[in-house]
Amino acid sequence: MSSAPPEFTIGSLYIAGFTQARAPHVGLIIPTSNQTGCLVHIRIDRATSDKWAYQCRAQPIQSDMFLSSLLKLHDISAGPITLDQLRAAATAVPPPDNDEFGECEAWMAQVVEQLHAANLIACTDVKGLVDEFHAFAIRNRTYARRDKFPNVAVSQFCA
Template identity: 60%
Template sequence: MTDITAEPFSVGSLYLAGFTQARAPHVGLMIPTTATEGVLVHIRIDRAVSPTWTLQTRVQKIAGDMFLSSLLCISAAGITVDQLKSAAQTVHVPENDEFGECFPWAQAVVHKLHDEELLQLKSMPGLVKEFDEFSAGNKVYARRDRFPNVAVSQFCA
């Protein structure tokens, strides 16, 4: 396995993280704390715990993860993990089990961070299209020996 990170990867920046799945990527928000792991804030369904979406914050392996394929930098401004978690806790978690709720939820967190002046969102429709197109081509990065594909958003700062 390689330990070389991809440019323009940066510890401490905020990323939209895409995890390869059968239909569309699972999406969360991540702040890398080292070159090999970070803190992931996302919603997920764990049917053993709840039949609906729940908010989860956890340590996420970056290098060598089988499913993490995309990291789109949306802020290099030094948003802290606590600020991200605080914003995420104010965003309503869907009360259903429908596929595809994770990206709209992540978008709402990005809006909250923008409202709190922690990042500058230039265009949500632009960001959504950019992430969809970027993550769609990244399935080849979903391997233990590949670092996720990394890019910087044109629609956030």
């Protein structure tokens, strides 16, 4: 098992990218340890509506087969973002009322804007951030393995 790189810090805020067939699935995560964190994201709710639904859940970090990318948006050393603050920003952005592929990235960008508006992070360019994340995550398919820690980088657009 590969260990966490120095860019990974417990309590910091990251965009989490999950390897899928067409494009990465995207959410926001605050790690509570090297093994797990709190993930906020949207997913298609096939059981009840076939539409996007908000979800907040514990997410394995180490040993997860699909979590391949972590892009740091805010380091805990600049001040903590609580799980309640992350959930509040996430629930302020309604999930899209459709079942179209790829909506999770746009939803995540709106949550980042909420976090910025609440002065919890400083994001200089949300579109640049989304492009940066997409270019980073698309290269990380080889990290989608149980024996590799997700690839970690620090955003040039957020602090």
